[in-house]
Amino acid sequence: MRTITIWNEFRHEREDDEVAAIYPDGIHEALAELFRTGATGDQYEVQTATLDEPEHGLTEDVLDETDVLLWWGHEAHDEVADEIVDRVQERVLEGMGLLVLHSAHYSKIFKRLMGTTCSLQWREDGATERLWVVDPGHPITDGLGECIELPETEMYGEPFDVPEPDQLVFTSWFEGGEVFRSGCCYRRGSGRIFYFRPGHETYPIYENEEIQQVLQNAVEWASPREGAPRSFGERA
Amino acid sequence: MRTITIWNEFRHEREDDEVAAIYPDGIHEALAELFRTGATGDQYEVQTATLDEPEHGLTEDVLDETDVLLWWGHEAHDEVADEIVDRVQERVLEGMGLLVLHSAHYSKIFKRLMGTTCSLQWREDGATERLWVVDPGHPITDGLGECIELPETEMYGEPFDVPEPDQLVFTSWFEGGEVFRSGCCYRRGSGRIFYFRPGHETYPIYENEEIQQVLQNAVEWASPREGAPRSFGERA
Amino acid sequence: MRTITIWNEFRHEREDDEVAAIYPDGIHEALAELFRTGATGDQYEVQTATLDEPEHGLTEDVLDETDVLLWWGHEAHDEVADEIVDRVQERVLEGMGLLVLHSAHYSKIFKRLMGTTCSLQWREDGATERLWVVDPGHPITDGLGECIELPETEMYGEPFDVPEPDQLVFTSWFEGGEVFRSGCCYRRGSGRIFYFRPGHETYPIYENEEIQQVLQNAVEWASPREGAPRSFGERA
């Protein structure tokens, strides 16, 4: 059985009534619920961790057990301690999977692993987004149709300052006229990293069943193989 | 001085009055004129070649002198002789640049070099397209703003069945709701290949100055280096 | 249960006593035995097919059932009918895995999928080869140490005229002074392709247990996912 750890900044939900109404227990609990009860619910042990816990909840013990880490952050990226970023980076390079969600493009851990600014354009406009599957043979797209339509989203636009993805899985179309590389796969060391754009603190994106399907597929894709070495360095 | 050869199927222009009105001498002549008279006009020798010439105009002698070949085709891809495709492929692998324009995604030479079907979705709807620069550091984007807007185009949609591009330079947004990887760079052997989506037999796409800029940048990018070996095989 | 089809030219073994002594029933039967009886032996249905059978043994029915195709060829690449190459290419693009072994770098199907000459340097010298794992996090390397040593092999040297691999898994060191990219992963359409250098008609390379491990790992890696679409085109 694999273990997923869902990390959330968990500030919006405690400071903003509008966000609290949608995610009363925090986005991490909504995501945890998805993995506990979804179609693959019996396949995963689910942990959560948040910024204001000691060591941000990401102790050595927690990471030792983690196969895939999901990361949500937005307004407090700078409060994440560098030593925890070091620790997470080390685990990813050793094989732990990492899913980077929405505004976490600006998280320290994603910028660390990419080596670039990870900047992009954005606009809060609540207009329609379509995520087109550009790589229908990729396992992250299993079970999807040709695109996912989200009626109300925040816009993210190019240029997205990341290294050329190993595989580009989704490209978004926005009603307001922009495009964005919304699903990007990377390998760093022995770890697999998936950046996935959808998500928001007020639009209920994670209730969409196709988005849930992508998250489950991505966790499966990013999971280290059973019996595979957990350490890159030790192989040599 | 570099030599460009512009290859055109040259059928539409002789069979269809509407096309003939826009491109009376053929699309190849319009493109040739661009390279003869543009900002870089004194840098290039320009040749043209068409399907109904002997050897489709692509004799050994013509290709021997060619630094970059531009390819336009649409309705008669199958009439291109396999031995000419062999010859062009060989030259590309030896270092000749190749620009594949619009409907030439289905040309024999592009499918040969990609190894895939090169299929895509399409719709003639005359609606707006925006080509977003997703790689602003790439030389093919020099002199451009953040996007190129074309008021009336044919729509091309994903999935585009090509190998993951070495560099993705442009992604198109279409008014009708689709996206497309519109500018894709590849290296095969010693040659550089650029697929560029814009172009049409009736919409006057190649009169757009930013599109002209891209074509000139792409020819520059795809050109073999002076003094570089023309043969991959001979290096070994 | 997955189905593997092992294709062999099967000429050397019938024409050359030295080869026949090592592979009395053909290389295909030696490879088939490996998959029937190996550690993963209960996971695979194994078929074989050879050049001199009708349709080279690769009928529509055989390919319909095939999850991963292994390809061995050497002296008769040109005798493979183009229509069978078309058929195999189509299946790979739809998701069938393909393992290209040793001298099959010059097979029509590999050249078709790569778009390049696939040329290399070689020398029959029976000297030592070491295959170094350059990507220890890749599933094709599971269970291996840092390198595989083969005491007697044919040398293959760079430059190897293939597109930049999506992932380079092995690089060979040869006693005589050369190097070679010996394990190269590609995706084309929905299919996964692995080129693996080791193998020979007289050196008993496939009896090496680590080489067997790689072949089994590679079949696993190249297998289409259960429930995944078998057709790229139909997804759109």
Add this chain to the structure above:
Amino acid sequence: MRTITIWNEFRHEREDDEVAAIYPDGIHEALAELFRTGATGDQYEVQTATLDEPEHGLTEDVLDETDVLLWWGHEAHDEVADEIVDRVQERVLEGMGLLVLHSAHYSKIFKRLMGTTCSLQWREDGATERLWVVDPGHPITDGLGECIELPETEMYGEPFDVPEPDQLVFTSWFEGGEVFRSGCCYRRGSGRIFYFRPGHETYPIYENEEIQQVLQNAVEWASPREGAPRSFGERA
């Protein structure tokens, strides 16, 4: 005219008589001399900078003028201030070229841009190395034969923990039995990065004319284009 800045830790040369004998004015001066007097000597303005200067010699003004930065470091990587690493990273993402030499694989700036440990295996054994050209169509190989032979070098071995290179240009063979990806190209933001393995504080590697050719080709390849934007961010 382009400006090259050569950065050197400059400690070995002042602390170790053996190193001082080979590089009395420091490795940076030997490299500077190469670019001042080489075949392309009239094309470059050459600056140097060292660890013990204020701001390590990499002031805003120095970097403002720099088109390509060469980086040599070995025993004092940790003494480079993080704020200078930030500054150099920012310039690379904006388009400044970066050549990372030999033991600088462990420099802070290279690890920052790669996002990985950049670890490798090594052995001081003074045995022969051959750098094979695996990409003979790449401009960094212009003017070279099929390989460069260095009679005495330090061995670097795989696995090299870096992201899959955009282009792999050289692979080394070592007499002692190892291989290494010795010439690796990357783009990050608008900048081009080339890691080049050869170099040593006591073996006189940089006196080899083919190695000098590679360095000059690499500087040319990594140079920002005239008139190209110096800032990635501002394009958006």
